[in-house]
Amino acid sequence: MDTTLSPDDLAALISRCTGVTVTGEQVTDSARTFDDLGVDSLGLMGVVAELQRNHGMSRDVELEPSQSPRELLSLLAGRA
Amino acid sequence: MTRRVAVTGLGVVAPGGVGTKAFWELLISGRTATRPISLFDAAGFRSRIAAECDFDPADAGLGPTEVARMDRYVQFAAVAADEAWRQAELDVADPWRLGVCMGSAVGGTTLLEQDYVTTSHAGARWLVDAGLASPFLHRVLSPATLAAEVADRIGACGPVRTVSTGCTAGLDAVGHAARLIEENRADVMVTGASESPISPITVACFDAIRATSARNDDPAHAARPFDRDRDGFVLGEGAAVLVLEELGHARRRGAVVHAEVAGFATRSNAHHMTGLKADGVEMAEAVRRAMDQARLRLDDIDYINAHGSGTRQNDRHETAAFRRVFGARAYEVPVSSIKSMIGHSLGAIGSIELAACVLALTNGVVPPTANLDTPDPECDLDYVPHTARERDLRAVLSVGSGFGGFQSAVVLARGGRS
Amino acid sequence: MSAVVTGLGVVAPSGIGVDEFWPAVRDGHVALGPVRRIEPNPYPVVVAGEVDGFEPDGWIDPRITVQTDRFTHFALAAAGMALRDADLDPATVPPFGFGVVTASFSGGVEFGQREIERLWKDGPGHVGPYQSIAWFYAACTGQISIGNGLRGPSGVLVADEAGGLDAFAAAGDELRRGARAMLVGGAEAPFCPFSVCCNLGLGLLSTGTDPATAYLPFTAHATGFSPAEGGAMVVIEDEDAARGRGAEVRAVVAGHCATYTGSQHLDLSAEGLRRAAEGALDEAGLDPGDVDVVFLDALADPRADDAEAKAVSLLFDERADRVPVTAPKTGYGRCYAGAAVLDVAVAVLAMEHGEVPPTPGVRDCRFDFDLVTGASRAADIRTALVLSRGLYGGNSALVLRRPEPIRGDD
Numbered sequence: 014m015d016t017t018l019s020p021d022d023l024a025a026l027i028s029r030c031t032g033v034t035v036t037g038e039q040v041t042d043s044a045r046t047f048d049d050l051g052v053d054s055l056g057l058m059g060v061v062a063e064l065q066r067n068h069g070m071s072r073d074v075e076l077e078p079s080q081s082p083r084e085l086l087s088l089l090a091g092r093a
Numbered sequence: 094m095t096r097r098v099a100v101t102g103l104g105v106v107a108p109g110g111v112g113t114k115a116f117w118e119l120l121i122s123g124r125t126a127t128r129p130i131s132l133f134d135a136a137g138f139r140s141r142i143a144a145e146c147d148f149d150p151a152d153a154g155l156g157p158t159e160v161a162r163m164d165r166y167v168q169f170a171a172v173a174a175d176e177a178w179r180q181a182e183l184d185v186a187d188p189w190r191l192g193v194c195m196g197s198a199v200g201g202t203t204l205l206e207q208d209y210v211t212t213s214h215a216g217a218r219w220l221v222d223a224g225l226a227s228p229f230l231h232r233v234l235s236p237a238t239l240a241a242e243v244a245d246r247i248g249a250c251g252p253v254r255t256v257s258t259g260c261t262a263g264l265d266a267v268g269h270a271a272r273l274i275e276e277n278r279a280d281v282m283v284t285g286a287s288e289s290p291i292s293p294i295t296v297a298c299f300d301a302i303r304a305t306s307a308r309n310d311d312p313a314h315a316a317r318p319f320d321r322d323r324d325g326f327v328l329g330e331g332a333a334v335l336v337l338e339e340l341g342h343a344r345r346r347g348a349v350v351h352a353e354v355a356g357f358a359t360r361s362n363a364h365h366m367t368g369l370k371a372d373g374v375e376m377a378e379a380v381r382r383a384m385d386q387a388r389l390r391l392d393d394i395d396y397i398n399a400h401g402s403g404t405r406q407n408d409r410h411e412t413a414a415f416r417r418v419f420g421a422r423a424y425e426v427p428v429s430s431i432k433s434m435i436g437h438s439l440g441a442i443g444s445i446e447l448a449a450c451v452l453a454l455t456n457g458v459v460p461p462t463a464n465l466d467t468p469d470p471e472c473d474l475d476y477v478p479h480t481a482r483e484r485d486l487r488a489v490l491s492v493g494s495g496f497g498g499f500q501s502a503v504v505l506a507r508g509g510r511s
Numbered sequence: 512m513s514a515v516v517t518g519l520g521v522v523a524p525s526g527i528g529v530d531e532f533w534p535a536v537r538d539g540h541v542a543l544g545p546v547r548r549i550e551p552n553p554y555p556v557v558v559a560g561e562v563d564g565f566e567p568d569g570w571i572d573p574r575i576t577v578q579t580d581r582f583t584h585f586a587l588a589a590a591g592m593a594l595r596d597a598d599l600d601p602a603t604v605p606p607f608g609f610g611v612v613t614a615s616f617s618g619g620v621e622f623g624q625r626e627i628e629r630l631w632k633d634g635p636g637h638v639g640p641y642q643s644i645a646w647f648y649a650a651c652t653g654q655i656s657i658g659n660g661l662r663g664p665s666g667v668l669v670a671d672e673a674g675g676l677d678a679f680a681a682a683g684d685e686l687r688r689g690a691r692a693m694l695v696g697g698a699e700a701p702f703c704p705f706s707v708c709c710n711l712g713l714g715l716l717s718t719g720t721d722p723a724t725a726y727l728p729f730t731a732h733a734t735g736f737s738p739a740e741g742g743a744m745v746v747i748e749d750e751d752a753a754r755g756r757g758a759e760v761r762a763v764v765a766g767h768c769a770t771y772t773g774s775q776h777l778d779l780s781a782e783g784l785r786r787a788a789e790g791a792l793d794e795a796g797l798d799p800g801d802v803d804v805v806f807l808d809a810l811a812d813p814r815a816d817d818a819e820a821k822a823v824s825l826l827f828d829e830r831a832d833r834v835p836v837t838a839p840k841t842g843y844g845r846c847y848a849g850a851a852v853l854d855v856a857v858a859v860l861a862m863e864h865g866e867v868p869p870t871p872g873v874r875d876c877r878f879d880f881d882l883v884t885g886a887s888r889a890a891d892i893r894t895a896l897v898l899s900r901g902l903y904g905g906n907s908a909l910v911l912r913r914p915e916p917i918r919g920d921d
Contacts, residue, residue, distance in 0.1 A: 054368060056577075062301065062636065137635050189786060192769075200648070206627065221708050241771075250783070254668050256666065258649045259649040259653070269681065294642075298643040
């Protein structure tokens with residue numbers, strides 16, 4: 014299981030799961046929330062589920078669209 | 094001349110019992126029918142509880158060929174339709190004026206999934222093996238067959254169709270059937286809704302969006318609408334069928350009029366497929382338009398049957414909608430959610446709730462909201478916790494809310510009003 | 512009824528958009544071809560109508576594309592075209608005054624098969640969050656409402672092809688009750704292995720291998736219909752509202768009626784279709800003698816064709832061999848919930864252009880009615896009758912009229 018994920022990788026994963034074009038730069042900007050990016054609650058659930066299945070993220074993680082991709086990045090295994 | 098719509102027959106298959114009598118006894122007892130899922134092995138799923146029907150199709154009167162042909166949700170509908178049709182004691186003179194309108198959200202998922210597993214070798218093949226399919230598989234792809242099966246049972250030759258607006262389908266089907274009578278497209282409509290969604294794919298769907306309760310160690314207390322400690326809805330199953338009849342048609346033959354379908358409206362939030370705005374504006378609009386059609390004043394509503402699914406956003410959304418429409422009166426009208434007892438059977442529940450409303454009107458009893466121990470502070474209405482309440486009811490409102498943003502409202506009035 | 516058509520949006524094997532679609536239909540172009548969406552195709556249905564070249568990009572927000580099935584892509588694209596065609600900005604319609612009714616049949620089957628495969632191959636946690644909103648039958652109505660800000664009355668009717676006509680009546684009833692505009696229609700995308708496997712069981716799909724001869728209703732070679740994907744959305748408005756905003760009224764939705772003659776008895780649909788047609792004409796205040804063209808259901812099953820021909824014969828009596836009838840769908844296939852809506856679109860275009868499009872491919876009609884074949888036929892069409900049946904027993908009819916010019920205008 015791949016437990017490391019670069020900002021660019023995370024951005025690509027978000028784009029694939031939600032249809033929103035996201036850059037690596039955007040996911041490291043702590044001021045930018047999922048809401049700001051246009052990712053809604055369903056899309057975010059898909060992202061989280063994908064990270065839990067394939068990137069070792071804890072099953073207990075739940076995120077709101079008012080949080081930022083940067084927070085998500087920091088929650089990933091080995092980064093917290 | 095306005096054509097009015099009477100309810101002259103009722104049939105129910107619900108968790109806790111087959112038949113109207115068993116259903117009503119469960120509701121007024123305040124018991125809950127939620128239990129660990131027995132219809133399939135739910136190990137590995139997030140939510141492993143549901144409100145299931147103890148339903149034996151043979152005991153319920155269906156023959157072996159019917160059982161083979163019908164998916165579980167069609168079996169429910171057939172049995173509920175038979176009960177309603179018997180009760181209505183209707184000898185229809187003109188079958189071309191008799192129609193059927195049935196609701197369902199997910200249709201024949203149970204059999205569809207079973208056959209998928211067989212033909213795909215448990216998901217191993219994208220190009221499924223058509224040679225392994227059941228001969229009845231084509232009848233479960235589309236819920237068009239739900240209305241057709243009911244129509245075949247009663248000999249309907251008028252408008253026959255299924256309404257599939259997701260979780261408001263049970264209200265919308267009855268509302269649409271009433272419209273067809275009002276618009277003089279039919280004189281009698283057999284209408285209602287059915288669902289048997291307790292199958293792996295549907296349970297997994299709701300797992301994926303964390304919509305269902307994961308209180309797996311305490312099923313009886315899992316469905317907790319309006320309660321602070323709720324954690325989602327509990328999946329249910331079942332069917333309810335109503336016989337609707339043009340009021341003059343019913344009166345001329347001396348039929349017992351249990352209630353009148355006085356108003357119906359549906360509106361959309363155009364906001365999000367699953368999300369609700371907190372203000373409840375669209376549900377409030379649907380309620381107002383249904384009230385307009387019923388020509389009732391807000392004070393005439395003596396009971397509100399809530400959608401009450403037990404998700405935080407729903408409970409707050411509809412509480413806001415009731416406050417918006419009824420103002421101070423919202424605090425005086427009892428509001429309850431029978432989903433606390435029989436779960437949320439998706440497209441069927443709206444019709445099952447209308448059946449409960451008819452029984453509430455005729456018995457003068459408001460069913461309770463089970464498991465409401467500590468109300469959510471944002472939900473400050475009278476939700477009739479735990480215990481049914483006797484009350485003289487003149488008119489009742491039932492609302493529903495569903496994926497797609499649909500918000501529906503039906504107003505039922507006591508039979509016999511002038 | 513005071514419902515009028517002001518906009519058409521079409522996504523069909525014969526063309527995307529009315530400008531592509533109408534010339535192809537008028538000229539009797541055959542858009543059927545080998546099934547390509549299932550490769551390799553192990554199923555006995557090999558000829559179908561596919562919407563070649565349709566990709567969601569450019570039509571649909573990528574955020575919506577990932578959460579929807581192809582049938583919803585069609586419906587969203589068609590809805591957008593219909594609104595543009597009607598030159599109607601939903602924001603100009605009063606809140607709650609604009610709703611959506613779609614006909615639905617098999618739902619988001621391809622999306623659904625992908626997700627159910629994940630469940631059974633990989634386990635419960637592998638089903639994605641969009642399955643719950645992509646697969647169900649209400650996906651198109653919901654997404655069209657959300658995508659266009661339509662907060663009015665919504666509906667989803669399921670009665671196979673006939674549901675497409677029933678949707679016009681339901682939407683028309685809403686207009687009479689205060690709505691100003693409605694988007695009505697339906698779409699289908701039935702080409703994934705599992706749904707083809709389901710549809711095979713009915714025994715009404717053509718197994719012919721030559722696109723030129725696979726779908727030949729009303730002939731001795733009728734062996735079922737060729738399935739298609741696609742559909743149409745239509746803007747209908749309250750006539751006063753439409754005229755008030757200066758919109759061009761394209762057609763009047765004048766009458767509808769639906770009957771049911773049993774899910775196992777195609778032969779009984781003769782009586783069912785006749786009564787539906789008479790009921791629809793009655794609602795329109797017309798007689799069979801007023802009908803200038805009939806768009807046929809054309810199931811291409813010998814019993815079904817017999818029944819439909821008999822319905823036409825009963826309806827028109829001694830005039831039965833003189834009323835032009837046609838089935839343009841033999842050129843592009845039958846797309847279930849979208850099929851009758853496409854017929855409505857063709858009927859509106861036929862009235863506007865004064866031409867009855869032909870029944871492509873059909874030559875030796877075995878019935879004594881005036882089936883238009885070969886090339887289109889010029890005709891002054893004031894009243895068009897659309898007939899449709901559902902695979903499970905419904906019969907519906909819709910009457911469309913050419914709008915009368917308003918006297919005293921200007």
